[in-house]
Amino acid sequence: MLRHAHQANRHFDVPQLAPNTYRLFDLIDINDPAYKNTFYYVLRDTLVVDNIDDA
Numbered sequence: 001m002l003r004h005a006h007q008a009n010r011h012f013d014v015p016q017l018a019p020n021t022y023r024l025f026d027l028i029d030i031n032d033p034a035y036k037n038t039f040y041y042v043l044r045d046t047l048v049v050d051n052i053d054d055a
Helices: 001-012 033-043
Strands: 021-023 047-049
Touching: none
Parallel strands: none
Antiparallel strands: 021 047
């Protein structure tokens, strides 16, 4: 997995999202930058919304 995680680096920019929609990756506080690629590789652009109506 770590072998592929370095490719995730180019995806850290936040894409245009609908109102009240967040990427799970952006909500996680990653203390060690060495793990940032790995977290993004696993989570990708998983979205989080406040309620089912926003989904």
